[in-house]
Amino acid sequence: MLKEMLQILMERDGMSRADALQLLREVQAAVYEAFETGEDPEEIFTDMTGLEPDYLLALIV
Structure with a gap:
């Protein structure tokens, strides 16, 4: 799923x-850091990437 996230970011946002x-x-x-401080990791993930939280698990495993 990490490869899929990379592909989306590259295509959608024109990133290298x-x-x-x-x-x-x-x-x-x-x-x-959000896990450690009690913040919502899903919110941080979606704010920074614009991706659905479903992808979050692939990033932390």
């Missing part, structure tokens, strides 16, 4: 593969 990977790394760090 490197930029899409960097964004996903940043999102992953923000999601882990």
